[in-house]
Structure formats: structure tokens, C-alpha cells
Amino acid sequence: MAEPLEGTFSAEHSARLLRNYRYVVERTMRALGGWIALTPELSAKLLMGRHVWDLAQQCDAFGQRLPELRSRAHVSEAANPAVATFMDSLEDAEEPDQTVERLVGVYGVLKPHLLATYRDHLARANPVYEPPTRRILARCIDDEERHIAAGETILQYLAAGPRPTERVSARRRHLEGLLAAAGGVTGDGLATRDALDVARRQTDLSDDAQEFIRLEKATGTWPVPDDLEEAQRSFAAALVAGDAAALARWLAPGLELEATAWSSLRGARYSRHLTVAFARLGHQRLLKTRLEGPSSSATVLARWTSSPEGWRIAALDVAGRDAVRPA
Incomplete structure (x- = not known):
């Protein structure tokens, strides 16, 4: 019979995972914040702006949890150099005409992987002595479900047509290859991605991607004399x-x-x-x-x-x- 205090993760191992999560979340937050000024499409701008705040809250939660696991507060750590290489490649879509590349990297590759990783961690985290970590993971799971649903909607809208679709596929293959080579964001291998039916998830008003698209279409005719x-x-x-x-x-x-x-x-x-x-x-x-x-x-x-x-x-x-x- 399993002991209720038995767990998969030691305090040291849990701290290492949280530092790994914080590393990719912090870099994603900074990338989205920087891309807002580079992105001409209003729908994508609004999407990124909404999610920067959520990611900042996640970073803060991971950072504050670390001292409780006998680790320094607010420290981010790449699991290995290959994770840093993956993030470098994800962030390199900096041209104004690379909006779909930015979106597929974050919402089509990284966030689905984070969602699967958080779910796997939550399933194995001990409910007796790891409630704080479990609460953080539950909040992150909720955020990622909303983010993926909204991001995929905007991506489908902006990537309509054969050439953008080809760009999306090429970008996805490239980044997924780098992520697999890194062993995921923790370096421990890719968590199993169950069928994530998040596209139809009822989203909050702040993440209503269809509203972002309507706003973009409403400003399509500029008041040029x-x-x-x-x-x-x-x-x-x-x-x-x-x-x-x-x-x-x-x-x-x-x-x-x-x-x-x-x-x-x-x-x-x-x-x-x-x-x-x-x-x-x-x-x-x-x-x-x-x-x-x-x-x-x-x-x-x-x-x-x-x-x-x-x-x-x-x-x-x-x-x-x-x-x-x-x-």
C-alpha cells in the first residue's frame, strides 16, 4: 500500500523543475512584450498584450515558491543548453511580416508542450505536502488552456491561404525538432500530449480571440482624407x-x-x-x-x-x- 507521504519529487527536484519552468515562461513573457511593437496585426497585438500579464504572474508564483523548496527566490534556469537554443530560435521571428511564425512558435509548439508538462507534473505531485506547487500548476494549466485556444484562433485567421499554411508547417517542424532534441523544457523528455481539445474551450472576455479579430476588421478602413x-x-x-x-x-x-x-x-x-x-x-x-x-x-x-x-x-x-x- 502506498504511503500518503510518498512522492515522486524531492524538494530539490521540485525546485529544479520550477526554475526550468520559470526560465521558458520568463523568456516567453519578454518575447511577447517585445513583439507587440513589431506586430502590425491588431488581433495578434491584443492577444500578446493580454498574455504578457498572465506570464508575469506565473513567473512571480514560481519565484516565490522556490524559497519554500530550499532554493533561492526568483531564479530561472535552462534545463540544458539545448533548451536555450530552442528559445533563441523561438524568439528570432522579429520581422514585421513574421507574425504567423511568432504565433505558431508560442501557441502551436511551446504552450501545448507546457500544458502537457504541467498536467504530468500535477498528476504526480503529492497532494499531502505539495499543495502550494499543485495550486501554481493548476493556475498555469488554466492559463495555458485559455492561451492556446485564443492563440490557435488568431493563428488560423492570420494564416489563411496556402503560403502562410506552408510557413506555419515549416516553422512548427523546425521548433518541434529543437524542443524534442532538448528533451522538453525540463530536459527529462517530452510529456505525453493527450488530445488537447482546447480550441472549443469557453474563454474569458479578456481572451476572446474572435473579439480581437472583429476589432481588427473594424479598423480595416483607415480615415485617410x-x-x-x-x-x-x-x-x-x-x-x-x-x-x-x-x-x-x-x-x-x-x-x-x-x-x-x-x-x-x-x-x-x-x-x-x-x-x-x-x-x-x-x-x-x-x-x-x-x-x-x-x-x-x-x-x-x-x-x-x-x-x-x-x-x-x-x-x-x-x-x-x-x-x-x-x-
């Missing part, structure tokens, strides 16, 4: 065509084309343009345009000001450039 929209369209077409004379006519008096970011764009081949952001700054308007070509892309930020002759550009900068990834 008609005359500015026409000027922006003509200006962007001149950028794609590489027509310096046409570009110069949109510059405000006193601004020379050679003194702008045009010098870094000249010579590149672009085939299409897309307005990706609009903002009001006092009497001026900021418009961000993405230029896409066969071998490279660029994001251009123009500050427009109204004049007696119509809208003119007071400042022109390149916000980012990158090479197009092979399909």
Missing part, C-alpha cells in the same frame, strides 16, 4: 517606378529629394506597394508604405503636411528593409 489618399497612391506608384521627377513634385518646398531616404531606395526593383499604417500627428499625417519586389522589400515612412498646393511630404525615411525569403 480622399485627397491625401490620392496623393499617397501617386507617390507610392512613383516609388515603385523609380521615377525621381514624379517623386520630387510631392516634396514640400525646401526639401530636396537627394536629402531624403530616396538615395537608399534608388536602384531597387519593386513591383507593388501597400499602405500599412496611418496616423495623425498634429496638423501632419504619417503614412507608412510597404514596397515589395522580387528580391527585396522596404517600408517607407512619409510625413505629409497640407499646403496651398495640396498635400506635400515634409520628411521621408526608410523604416526597414529586408530580403524576400524563398517560398
Whole structure:
């Protein structure tokens, strides 16, 4: 007959597991917080913002539990170097057009693994002398179920179409391979992932992914004045065509084309343009345009000001450039 005080984990082993959990949760929290500014899609921004707070609470709970297990408080520890490599790879999706890569890494690979790991730990944690750890794990399980359900909904919305689906599959295979090579976040092997029917889970209002999507769709039509929209369209077409004379006519008096970011764009081949952001700054308007070509892309930020002759550009900068990834 099993003794009620017998348990799977010693205090030292439990502390090590909590340090391992805290390591990946802390890094995920920081990654999500940093990605918010890089992510253009509103639905994904809201998703990440909601979950950063939950992860901060998890980190704090793990950290406060450690002294009770005769370990230093608030210490994070990678189980092995391969776990650090996995997290490095998960965090490397830092380009504005890599939102689906960010989401599949966190919500399609890491969090389902954490959920299975927490469930396995909870099932084996002794109910007599480990109630504090069990309560923390139960809270984390609840968080991860909500996070996965919301994350998968946003991912399916943003990854519609064959090319995004291929990117999701490639990213998932890559990260799952690294995670398996690390032996999971604890280094002890991958916990069995039962059929996790979390996609249909009733979520709290704060995690209502469908509401995030509705908010994103509601802001799909930007309040760009008609005359500015026409000027922006003509200006962007001149950028794609590489027509310096046409570009110069949109510059405000006193601004020379050679003194702008045009010098870094000249010579590149672009085939299409897309307005990706609009903002009001006092009497001026900021418009961000993405230029896409066969071998490279660029994001251009123009500050427009109204004049007696119509809208003119007071400042022109390149916000980012990158090479197009092979399909």
C-alpha cells in the first residue's frame, strides 16, 4: 500500500523543475512584450498584450515558491543548453511580416508542450505536502488552456491561404525538432500530449480571440482624407517606378529629394506597394508604405503636411528593409 507521504519529487527536484519552468515562461513573457511593437496585426497585438500579464504572474508564483523548496527566490534556469537554443530560435521571428511564425512558435509548439508538462507534473505531485506547487500548476494549466485556444484562433485567421499554411508547417517542424532534441523544457523528455481539445474551450472576455479579430476588421478602413489618399497612391506608384521627377513634385518646398531616404531606395526593383499604417500627428499625417519586389522589400515612412498646393511630404525615411525569403 502506498504511503500518503510518498512522492515522486524531492524538494530539490521540485525546485529544479520550477526554475526550468520559470526560465521558458520568463523568456516567453519578454518575447511577447517585445513583439507587440513589431506586430502590425491588431488581433495578434491584443492577444500578446493580454498574455504578457498572465506570464508575469506565473513567473512571480514560481519565484516565490522556490524559497519554500530550499532554493533561492526568483531564479530561472535552462534545463540544458539545448533548451536555450530552442528559445533563441523561438524568439528570432522579429520581422514585421513574421507574425504567423511568432504565433505558431508560442501557441502551436511551446504552450501545448507546457500544458502537457504541467498536467504530468500535477498528476504526480503529492497532494499531502505539495499543495502550494499543485495550486501554481493548476493556475498555469488554466492559463495555458485559455492561451492556446485564443492563440490557435488568431493563428488560423492570420494564416489563411496556402503560403502562410506552408510557413506555419515549416516553422512548427523546425521548433518541434529543437524542443524534442532538448528533451522538453525540463530536459527529462517530452510529456505525453493527450488530445488537447482546447480550441472549443469557453474563454474569458479578456481572451476572446474572435473579439480581437472583429476589432481588427473594424479598423480595416483607415480615415485617410480622399485627397491625401490620392496623393499617397501617386507617390507610392512613383516609388515603385523609380521615377525621381514624379517623386520630387510631392516634396514640400525646401526639401530636396537627394536629402531624403530616396538615395537608399534608388536602384531597387519593386513591383507593388501597400499602405500599412496611418496616423495623425498634429496638423501632419504619417503614412507608412510597404514596397515589395522580387528580391527585396522596404517600408517607407512619409510625413505629409497640407499646403496651398495640396498635400506635400515634409520628411521621408526608410523604416526597414529586408530580403524576400524563398517560398
